[in-house]
Amino acid sequence: MNNLERFYLGRYLQAPKRNLLRFSFVFMILGIVLSVGILSAGLNLFQGYESSLREVLLGSFPHIAIQDADSDYISMEDAEKLISTLKSNDKVEMVTPTVTYSVMAANDTRVRGVSLNAYYFDAHNPFPYAKYVKEGSSQLADGEIIVGKYLAKELGKKCGDTLKIVYPQLDKISAMGLFPSERLYKIAGIYSSGFYESDRSQIICTINDAVSLLNITPSYAKLELRLKPGAIDDATHIAEQLQQQLGLSYLLYPWTTFSAGLLRLVTMEKWLIFIIFSFLVLISGINVISAVTTIIFDKRNEIAVLRTLGSSNASIKRLLALQVGLTGIAAIISGQLFGALLSFLVEKQSWYHLKGDVYFIDSLQATISPLNQMVVFLVSALLISGCIWYPLKQIDKMQIIELLRNS
Amino acid sequence: MLCLAGYEISKSYIDSDQSIHVLTDANLELNEGEMVAITGQSGCGKSTLLHILGLLDKPDKGRILIGGREVHAGMAEAAMIRNQELGFVFQFHYLVEDLTAKENVALPAIIAGVSIGKAQKQASELLERLGLSQRLNRYPNQLSGGEQQRVSLARALINKPKIVLADEPTGNLDPDHSEEVWQMIINLNKQFGQAFVIVTHDHESARLASSTYNLAKGYLSLCP
Numbered sequence: 001m002n003n004l005e006r007f008y009l010g011r012y013l014q015a016p017k018r019n020l021l022r023f024s025f026v027f028m029i030l031g032i033v034l035s036v037g038i039l040s041a042g043l044n045l046f047q048g049y050e051s052s053l054r055e056v057l058l059g060s061f062p063h064i065a066i067q068d069a070d071s072d073y074i075s076m077e078d079a080e081k082l083i084s085t086l087k088s089n090d091k092v093e094m095v096t097p098t099v100t101y102s103v104m105a106a107n108d109t110r111v112r113g114v115s116l117n118a119y120y121f122d123a124h125n126p127f128p129y130a131k132y133v134k135e136g137s138s139q140l141a142d143g144e145i146i147v148g149k150y151l152a153k154e155l156g157k158k159c160g161d162t163l164k165i166v167y168p169q170l171d172k173i174s175a176m177g178l179f180p181s182e183r184l185y186k187i188a189g190i191y192s193s194g195f196y197e198s199d200r201s202q203i204i205c206t207i208n209d210a211v212s213l214l215n216i217t218p219s220y221a222k223l224e225l226r227l228k229p230g231a232i233d234d235a236t237h238i239a240e241q242l243q244q245q246l247g248l249s250y251l252l253y254p255w256t257t258f259s260a261g262l263l264r265l266v267t268m269e270k271w272l273i274f275i276i277f278s279f280l281v282l283i284s285g286i287n288v289i290s291a292v293t294t295i296i297f298d299k300r301n302e303i304a305v306l307r308t309l310g311s312s313n314a315s316i317k318r319l320l321a322l323q324v325g326l327t328g329i330a331a332i333i334s335g336q337l338f339g340a341l342l343s344f345l346v347e348k349q350s351w352y353h354l355k356g357d358v359y360f361i362d363s364l365q366a367t368i369s370p371l372n373q374m375v376v377f378l379v380s381a382l383l384i385s386g387c388i389w390y391p392l393k394q395i396d397k398m399q400i401i402e403l404l405r406n407s
Numbered sequence: 408m409l410c411l412a413g414y415e416i417s418k419s420y421i422d423s424d425q426s427i428h429v430l431t432d433a434n435l436e437l438n439e440g441e442m443v444a445i446t447g448q449s450g451c452g453k454s455t456l457l458h459i460l461g462l463l464d465k466p467d468k469g470r471i472l473i474g475g476r477e478v479h480a481g482m483a484e485a486a487m488i489r490n491q492e493l494g495f496v497f498q499f500h501y502l503v504e505d506l507t508a509k510e511n512v513a514l515p516a517i518i519a520g521v522s523i524g525k526a527q528k529q530a531s532e533l534l535e536r537l538g539l540s541q542r543l544n545r546y547p548n549q550l551s552g553g554e555q556q557r558v559s560l561a562r563a564l565i566n567k568p569k570i571v572l573a574d575e576p577t578g579n580l581d582p583d584h585s586e587e588v589w590q591m592i593i594n595l596n597k598q599f600g601q602a603f604v605i606v607t608h609d610h611e612s613a614r615l616a617s618s619t620y621n622l623a624k625g626y627l628s629l630c631p
Binding site for chain 2: 002003004006007010011018019301302304305306307308309310311312315400401404
């Protein structure tokens with residue numbers, strides 16, 4: 001930046017109203033604010049969706065699941081040995097033995113297929129998903145269950161009500177036909193993780209109740225591992241290490257096996273939306289081209305004077321680029337603030353909810369990520385800069401003498 | 408010593424498929440500290456000659472020498488020569504509307520690389536010498552025609568050029584202001600020793616110059 005450019009920069013900053021908020025800039029500013037606002041809000045909402053989905057997936061599902069390679073069950077003795085081995089790993093936060101079965105939940109008129117998850121928990125082994133029990137208690141006694149929010153709603157049940165759980169026992173047929181196993185349980189809590197499928201089809205009970213209902217020998221279907229926060233992204237590598245430690249008698253499934261693809265897809269969609277919305281900024285660039293063309297026309301006398309006084313074309317172009325550019329930067333930052341406001345309003349509105357069966361989660365959340373905002377700023381600034389420089393090329397073709405004669 | 412010279416300068420324009428010869432083999436020499444006036448009727452090509460001498464326009468033919476060195480409008484150093492060795496005063500002053508009188512005067516110095524503070528100090532001093540100490544921070548539209556032209560003169564002088572080219576500097580002023588500006592040019596010429604080329608259609612004022620050229624029908628001739 002030479003002295004002349006510094007001088008003009010000082011002038012622009014000293015009197016921004018006179019130099020930067022010119023009438024010919026109004027539509028340019030509006031266009032940039034709107035397009036950057038939409039781009040920014042879109043990215044905030046997609047980032048929020050990505051973060052929420054990741055949080056729900058990692059919060060309501062095990063980080064690593066361990067099953068017996070040769071059997072559907074892990075015996076109590078084997079499970080104890082495994083638990084003590086796994087707990088010695090400093091990256092493992094919690095190990096929970098689990099039984100999972102498909103059963104039916106019925107009220108007087110309706111029957112729903114549900115997933116019965118029984119956990120072994122006591123004072124030393126807390127229920128791993130306790131934070132999602134939004135109503136009632138997460139401490140279950142035998143005879144009590146926790147029911148998913150939407151399942152309870154569909155069956156018209158609430159905390160304190162009783163719910164009939166039916167297990168068909170298809171492998172036990174008598175001369176009289178099928179004799180399903182059924183029990184009445186008291187609903188002690190309502191489970192709401194935000195992951196639609198879990199909230200619609202999950203029932204949680206104690207291991208004792210599961211053994212009794214399913215008529216199985218006391219054992220576990222799998223062990224669920226939760227990793228410490230810093231180790232979650234390293235689940236694949238940790239699973240490989242544990243696999244070597246435990247041998248081939250067990251199968252280990254890190255969360256990435258089932259969910260990483262989905263999260264990658266969401267991330268890809270986020271950047272795809274970003275690219276599409278970036279075209280809005282490019283369209284608002286038409287107003288920038290128009291504003292720059294107008295300012296060149298308005299300032300042709302000044303351009304002629306500066307060139308007569310010995311200023312170079314490049315320097316004059318930088319002066320005008322600085323003037324429009326400073327306004328553009330202010331408009332981009334305003335657009336980002338507008339985007340934050342827009343995403344806040346979308347998050348708080350109550351007339352539209354995500355369809356949980358389509359989008360997995362049912363609430364819109366916005367996350368303002370500094371990295372994303374930096375990308376929005378840089379891409380917008382780059383596109384706007386291109387739209388500023390393109391019309392400035394006409395200054396090279398201007399003849400001083402023609403400008404002076406026509407003034 | 409010769410500071411500006413133009414030899415065999417010719418320039419023509421095409422107007423409605425017709426070639427109009429504005430200048431034909433015009434010769435002019437200007438010594439250091441000399442004041443030369445070019446007179447002629449309106450539209451005869453006086454301004455064109457001044458623009459060619461000031462490296463703002465290209466001649467069809469001819470040579471221009473500034474300080475003994477051959478120069479032309481298309482050369483890379485033309486902008487630097489206009490900034491350092493030439494000063495310009497125009498009939499319509501061409502002050503930058505968004506800048507104050509002091510800032511307008513400081514512009515050539517700032518372009519030359521002088522620090523902003525120093526350039527503005529020099530501009531203030533120059534404007535004070537031209538009697539505009541009360542008008543330093545006024546914008547051009549807050550100044551009278553005579554004041555605007557004095558600011559324009561100060562701007563032409565701030566880089567202490569050897570040559571000042573003035574195109575009808577009083578053409579837009581009333582007789583009182585016109586007289587005031589002429590006196591100022593004569594005083595500056597005596598005080599600072601700068602050479603002046605003044606284009607005017609006012610023959611009375613032109614007599615104040617040390618030599619006068621007349622331009623008629625494309626031919627430039629030295630008046631006796």
